[in-house]
Amino acid sequence: MKKHKIGLFVPCYIDMFYPQVGIATLELLEKLGQDVVYPPKQTCCGQPLANSGSEQEALATYRNFVCNFRGFDYIVTPSGSCACHVRHHYAILEQTEDVKKVRETTCELCEFLTDILQIDDLKIRFPHKVGIHNSCHGLRGLGLASASELIQPRYSKLRRLLEKAEGIELVELDRNDECCGFGGTFSIFEPDVSVKMGKDRIDDHERNGVEIITAADMSCLMHLEGIIRRQKKTIQVKHIAEILNCNSL
Amino acid sequence: MSKAEILASIRKQKGTQVSIRKIAQTGGSALSVSELRNLFIENLKGAGAEVVCLKREEADTYIASAWENVLDFSKPEVIAEYPATCSLEKLNRIEHAVLQGNLGVAENGAIWLEDKDLPHRIIPFIAQHLIFTLETNKIIATMQDAYQQIDLKDTGYGVFISGPSKTADIEQSLVYGAHGARELTVLLI
Amino acid sequence: MTTHARRARQFLANKSRADWHDRTLWFVRQKRDRIAATVPEWENLREQASRIKKEALANLDVYLEQLETEAIRNGVRVLWAKDAGAFNRIVLDIIRQHGAKNIVKSKSMLTEECGLNRFLHSKGIEVVDTDLGERIIQFRQEMPSHIVLPAIHLKKEEIGETFHEKLGTEKGASDPSYLTQAARRHLREKFLAADMALTGVNFAVAETGTVVVCTNEGNADMGVHAAPVQVHCMGIEKIIPKQEDLGIFTRLLARNATGQAVTTYTSHYRKPKPGGAMYIVIVDNGRSKYLGHPKYNDSLKCIRCGGCLNTCPVYRRSGGHSYGYVIPGPIGSILAPQKDVQKYRDLPFASSLCGSCSNVCPVKIAIHEQLYFWRQDLTRQKRTSFIKRFSMKATGFFLSENTRYNFIGIMARWAIRYVPRGLLYLPFNVWGRGRELPAPPAQSFKQWYRRRVKS
Numbered sequence: 017m018k019k020h021k022i023g024l025f026v027p028c029y030i031d032m033f034y035p036q037v038g039i040a041t042l043e044l045l046e047k048l049g050q051d052v053v054y055p056p057k058q059t060c061c062g063q064p065l066a067n068s069g070s071e072q073e074a075l076a077t078y079r080n081f082v083c084n085f086r087g088f089d090y091i092v093t094p095s096g097s098c099a100c101h102v103r104h105h106y107a108i109l110e111q112t113e114d115v116k117k118v119r120e121t122t123c124e125l126c127e128f129l130t131d132i133l134q135i136d137d138l139k140i141r142f143p144h145k146v147g148i149h150n151s152c153h154g155l156r157g158l159g160l161a162s163a164s165e166l167i168q169p170r171y172s173k174l175r176r177l178l179e180k181a182e183g184i185e186l187v188e189l190d191r192n193d194e195c196c197g198f199g200g201t202f203s204i205f206e207p208d209v210s211v212k213m214g215k216d217r218i219d220d221h222e223r224n225g226v227e228i229i230t231a232a233d234m235s236c237l238m239h240l241e242g243i244i245r246r247q248k249k250t251i252q253v254k255h256i257a258e259i260l261n262c263n264s265l
Numbered sequence: 266m267s268k269a270e271i272l273a274s275i276r277k278q279k280g281t282q283v284s285i286r287k288i289a290q291t292g293g294s295a296l297s298v299s300e301l302r303n304l305f306i307e308n309l310k311g312a313g314a315e316v317v318c319l320k321r322e323e324a325d326t327y328i329a330s331a332w333e334n335v336l337d338f339s340k341p342e343v344i345a346e347y348p349a350t351c352s353l354e355k356l357n358r359i360e361h362a363v364l365q366g367n368l369g370v371a372e373n374g375a376i377w378l379e380d381k382d383l384p385h386r387i388i389p390f391i392a393q394h395l396i397f398t399l400e401t402n403k404i405i406a407t408m409q410d411a412y413q414q415i416d417l418k419d420t421g422y423g424v425f426i427s428g429p430s431k432t433a434d435i436e437q438s439l440v441y442g443a444h445g446a447r448e449l450t451v452l453l454i
Numbered sequence: 455m456t457t458h459a460r461r462a463r464q465f466l467a468n469k470s471r472a473d474w475h476d477r478t479l480w481f482v483r484q485k486r487d488r489i490a491a492t493v494p495e496w497e498n499l500r501e502q503a504s505r506i507k508k509e510a511l512a513n514l515d516v517y518l519e520q521l522e523t524e525a526i527r528n529g530v531r532v533l534w535a536k537d538a539g540a541f542n543r544i545v546l547d548i549i550r551q552h553g554a555k556n557i558v559k560s561k562s563m564l565t566e567e568c569g570l571n572r573f574l575h576s577k578g579i580e581v582v583d584t585d586l587g588e589r590i591i592q593f594r595q596e597m598p599s600h601i602v603l604p605a606i607h608l609k610k611e612e613i614g615e616t617f618h619e620k621l622g623t624e625k626g627a628s629d630p631s632y633l634t635q636a637a638r639r640h641l642r643e644k645f646l647a648a649d650m651a652l653t654g655v656n657f658a659v660a661e662t663g664t665v666v667v668c669t670n671e672g673n674a675d676m677g678v679h680a681a682p683v684q685v686h687c688m689g690i691e692k693i694i695p696k697q698e699d700l701g702i703f704t705r706l707l708a709r710n711a712t713g714q715a716v717t718t719y720t721s722h723y724r725k726p727k728p729g730g731a732m733y734i735v736i737v738d739n740g741r742s743k744y745l746g747h748p749k750y751n752d753s754l755k756c757i758r759c760g761g762c763l764n765t766c767p768v769y770r771r772s773g774g775h776s777y778g779y780v781i782p783g784p785i786g787s788i789l790a791p792q793k794d795v796q797k798y799r800d801l802p803f804a805s806s807l808c809g810s811c812s813n814v815c816p817v818k819i820a821i822h823e824q825l826y827f828w829r830q831d832l833t834r835q836k837r838t839s840f841i842k843r844f845s846m847k848a849t850g851f852f853l854s855e856n857t858r859y860n861f862i863g864i865m866a867r868w869a870i871r872y873v874p875r876g877l878l879y880l881p882f883n884v885w886g887r888g889r890e891l892p893a894p895p896a897q898s899f900k901q902w903y904r905r906r907v908k909s
Contacts, residue, residue: 028853031899032863033892038899054903059859065850067807069829069838073850080854105826152808164487165765165813167496191480195767199806204884205456206804208463211888212771213806216476242889268534271690271738275515278746308715349728353646353680372493372705373715386727387679390672390719408716409701417662417697421528421725425704428718430672434587434603435630436610437478443586443634444641445672445719 017133022052023088025081025122027095027234028060034234040261041094041125047263048133052092055084063101067200071108078109086114090132091122094257096154096232099124104157124154125257126232130173136180138260143183146259147226148174149217149240150193151233160232164193174232174256181259187226194220198239214243222251230256301371301404302453308374312428313441314449321454324398328363328452332394337363339398344384356385362392366399366451368414372407375427376451379420386422395429395446400454456800462772471609476770478606483764485713486814499706504818506699507755510660510691511745517660517693518736524663528725530732538568541737545570545652545685546577548733552683554650558641560667560674561585562654563601563758564687564737566780570652581652582644584673586637593620599774601781602711602760607773641673651677655688656757657703658734661696664724665734668707668717675721685733686723690741691754703757706816711759744792749827753788755817762811762821768804777801784811788824791832799837802828860900867894 022045026038045052061081062074081102085091093099102122109115129135150172154160161172179186197203197213218240221229229251231237237253244251296304306316319327328335336343336359347356364383366376376397378389389395405411408425417423430445441447455463466472490496510517522532533548535541541564549557557574559565559581571581571592583592587604591597593616598604605613614628623636653674657666665686667674678684694703708714726732744750763769763783774782779790779798787805790798802825811821832838833846852858870878871894879886897905 026899028859032866033895035895035897035899035902039902056900057856059856060853062853065846065853067826068842068846069833070843070846070850071830072834073846076850076854152806156809156813163813165810167490167493195806195808195810197767197806202806206459206462207884207887208459208466209768209771212466213767238892239889242885242891245890246888267536267540270536271534271742272515272518274738274742275745278742279512279514312718357646375716375720387676390675390679407701408704412698412701417659417664417722417724423722424675425716425720426718427716430670431718432586432634432671434585434590434605435613435633437603438630440631440634442638443671443673444584444638444676
């Protein structure tokens with residue numbers, strides 16, 4: 017397997033609240049022989065600001081990102097949403113060589129594994145009933161899976177990585193790629209619709225016998241977990257990096 | 266006044282637009298005649314229509330025996346009964362009307378009628394029960410093919426009809442017979 | 455809380471109703487998926503439709519004049535209205551000129567947009583809406599809650615009640631078939647008595663001067679053919695250059711709107727009936743203003759199929775009336791601010807930006823991207839609340855530099871751990887209304903990494 021020089025981007029809310037996801041990502045990439053560097057002065061991709069309409073306030077954060085992540089072969093992040101944001105919305109920055117390179121080489125973890133490293137069997141054992149939550153920006157913005165609206169052959173990079181796990185049962189849902197309702201600050205400005213969307217998503221997983229909901233975005237899972245804990249449900253959430261790094265074989 | 270203002274506003278604004286017209290027309294259908302026919306029938310039935318396959322010589326007898334007081338508007342004597350001046354009240358009493366379709370679209374069961382097929386434009390809508398005759402060899406694959414065959418400049422009015430009138434405006438439950446014909450029967454010749 | 459968020463909360467208060475609304479529209483979306491999948495060239499059709507619309511918009515003046523020339527040659531009178539006021543007056547003039555008393559109208563979002571019914575009512579003229587859903591909401595004096603399914607917010611019992619009151623149906627009767635038949639009898643009388651018919655327009659073909667109207671009920675045709683005078687009202691963006699273009703759009707429209715292969719009736723009006731009069735009224739009402747806008751002009755490609763409403767997880771759970779604009783849902787949220795940016799400033803935020811609308815759109819309008827752009831413009835124009843702008847500025851300050859960023863992380867973890875629950879979950883914590891905050895870890899990833907590097 018080719019060894020790449022990777023800049024690891026750990027999104028702000030993962031750094032602050034879900035360090036185990038960052039750790040799993042780092043360990044997994046290292047296990048796969050990659051040269052991983054975590055630029056210590058990184059912060060956030062700026063998406064929370066931009067999605068709220070404050071792109072101008074986000075420019076300094078964008079520049080900090082570019083400054084921290086220039087000079088890598090790839091920038092890998094366990095977040096489809098952040099990767100999508102860097103790739104698409106950094107278009108408002110002056111397109112210097114650094115900016116262009118950063119935009120082109122920022123990858124979400126799963127697509128890095130399947131597309132760049134071209135690996136899908138991580139030799140793991142995960143004997144659980146798992147439901148995949150297709151986070152919207154990864155799904156429709158990065159093409160991590162075929163979106164149900166498009167008439168095209170069906171595929172899923174997450175599924176490809178998970179289905180080789182020993183003992184895993186990937187559960188089919190009634191609505192394969194409906195939004196969970198997080199939506200960044202949408203969750204704050206439209207709390208009722210947001211929570212309702214989350215509840216409906218959880219119901220779908222529960223109804224179909226899922227034990228663990230996984231996704232390539234911890235932000236969706238943070239929202240879903242918040243509802244699960246409030247409602248004292250037993251269903252769990254786990255970022256896909258944690259499953260892929262569980263390596264018990 | 267409004268016209269000049271609208272056009273001026275359009276011309277002022279459209280500067281940044283780029284004209285794009287690179288449309289590859291989809292080629293002819295790969296379906297055989299019988300496949301087209303089957304698809305057409307399936308779609309018509311799906312849209313709530315009845316389909317009866319007949320030989321040409323059987324059509325008249327079938328029409329006469331299947332419906333009482335049926336008005337076959339392919340017959341000059343029937344058309345003569347309903348001249349241009351006839352009243353809406355009279356047209357409103359039509360129970361069963363037979364009309365000749367001149368194109369069928371396999372992908373959706375739609376049948377094309379235009380002024381020359383219609384003694385009155387309102388007949389397909391005002392009749393309670395509508396019967397179309399259509400020759401099997403007039404079934405084409407798609408709407409794109411249909412618009413290649415018809416010429417809108419030939420007619421003052423034209424319509425594709427693909428089933429009985431219907432609505433689902435109350436709780437999305439499908440009900441036939443909204444305003445137009447309650448039933449549609451297609452006789453495939 | 456924004457107006458949309460507040461209305462959405464009211465909508466969600468009735469859980470079973472809200473769930474029904476969500477399920478019903480999702481079912482329409484599924485029907486759409488199934489039928490679109492029967493057309494292998496679907497994505498290609500969307501691309502072609504998008505290009506045709508782009509071309510039509512790029513040469514809009516040319517095509518509109520061509521339409522007019524052709525229409526006049528066909529014996530049709532063409533009138534132009536630059537705004538809602540002009541449009542309403544033009545229709546009033548036509549009514550007066552013909553001395554029309556009994557006016558029937560088939561579905562037209564444009565006349566809703568221009569408030570035609572209200573205007574004519576103020577002049578003592580009543581228009582009967584003939585689409586069943588439209589007639590129901592007209593009886594109830596409500597706005598449509600969906601552009602294709604105007605009465606989707608109502609349950610059959612409510613409609614039964616309305617019909618009992620207005621049409622004398624049996625009290626308590628709510629069978630959709632029974633109610634539809636009652637409406638059929640009631641509206642057939644109206645059709646037979648009609649002396650003028652108004653319709654909307656789905657497509658206007660410049661090449662032939664034809665206007666195309668698609669319905670399932672047959673109400674447009676009943677009105678148009680029964681009444682001596684027919685008036686077709688179209689926005690300037692309804693134009694398509696050629697007859698052959700109809701082949702693309704009629705393949706997409708009904709499949710994407712309701713999951714049908716085609717509408718029951720696809721009607722092509724080109725010349726008046728013998729002895730009748732035909733008008734086409736072309737309306738701008740603010741559309742041309744956005745024609746040259748590099749970010750927003752794509753919205754003018756919209757063919758009003760309603761597909762983006764059906765797929766929108768927010769629309770399905772907040773209802774059409776929560777948007778407060780005549781066209782609700784994702785497409786409405788990008789069209790409304792074009793009409794009145796101040797009034798509809800919260801609509802671009804009524805979305806999780808999931809992007810499903812853009813994928814569903816048959817003419818490939820990147821709706822979610824336009825929502826994103828509107829958010830930026832609204833902030834730039836200082837139309838969002840001061841508190842929001844201030845908090846974003848502050849957030850930007852903290853997120854843009856490492857030390858400040860680390861500080862808020864430490865503060866947040868500290869607060870969740872040590873602030874008493876009663877205080878932490880006070881109403882200002884909107885997140886906490888339906889959700890727990892994340893359990894704070896002992897250390898951040900950054901802290902963990904620093905220790906790891908050291909050891």
